[in-house]
Amino acid sequence: MNTKLLSALTATAAATALFGAGAPAQAASFGTNGITFGQNQDVQFKFNESHGAFTSSLAIYEVNGFALTNVANLFSETKSSDNGGASDWKGTLGNTVLGSGSAFFTFLANKVYTLGLSSDNGMVYSTSGLNLNVASTGSQQAIFGPSSSLWNALDKETTATFQAAGQFTNGLNSLFNGGTLIGFDDRGNSNDADFQDFTVSAEAVPEPMTMTGLALGLGGLVAARRRRASKTTS
Known part of the structure; x- marks a missing residue:
């Protein structure tokens, strides 16, 4: 195989691998309208911190209409905060949430999911349509x-409402590009919509085959470059 053809093929492989690692699957959603992917998608979750007066737990639920099934428990607080109401009931890893503060989950293709935050104040979901009130309309409880x-942007150390919260409803692109922050309001303090009662981050995990393809593609580019350099010096 000649050098130019080899270079073209390896460059194509590298570009394909990079695209696969950085682009979301088609027909996907990761926000207040629900969580779904067109293909199996691995996601790494990390606990950030909490600012709620309630002891909370976060889990993943599979959604079938309004039937919800708990499929994974992510993080659970052992107490409501590090030190009572200090710093707006601040809770941190190692104090309110024990362990590594990291959790991994594979979302299966074409299934619908939501995140659910349970606390002494009840349950709220990241999918707005599932947060029904007396008027049977969904309320936004997550960003x-x-x-x-x-x-x-979040005013984490006070009870000030995050006024711009309504626009942060879609985390699909950031999931594949540096990570998505997910913040919940647990309906405490008269549902003040501060969205910092429980915060976690989520980031897509590239598929192993994608990473292998990237390594092979880059390796081929290096080999082709070395051959060209060798011919030039000879």
């Missing part, structure tokens, strides 16, 4: 957005 910008 999804780019980790860094959304985390900085």
Whole structure:
């Protein structure tokens, strides 16, 4: 096989691998309208911190209409906060949530999921349509957005309402590009919509075959470059 053809093939393999690692599957959703993917998708969750007066637990539920099935428990607090009401009931890893603060889950293709936060104040879901009130309409109890910008925007140390929360409803793109922050409001303090009662981050995990293809593609590019250099010096 000639050098130019080999280079073209390896470059194509590398580009394909990079695209697969950085792009979401078609027909996917990761936000307040629900969680679903067109193919199996691995996601790594990490606990950030909590600012709620209730002891909370976060789990993943499979959704079939309004029938919900708990399929994975992610994080559970052992107490409501590190030190009572200090810093707006702040709870941190190692104090309120024990362990590594990291959890892995594989979302199966074409199934519908939601995140559910349970506490002494009841249950809220990341899918707005599941948070029915007396008027039978869904309320937004979670936000999804780019980790860094959304985390900085949240007024985490006070009970001030995060006024711009309504626009952060879609975390699909950031899931594949640096990570998505997910913040919950547990309906405490008259449902103040501060969305910092329980916060976690989520990031897509590239498929092993994608990473292997990337390594092979880059390896082929290096080999082709070395052969060209060798011919030039000879």
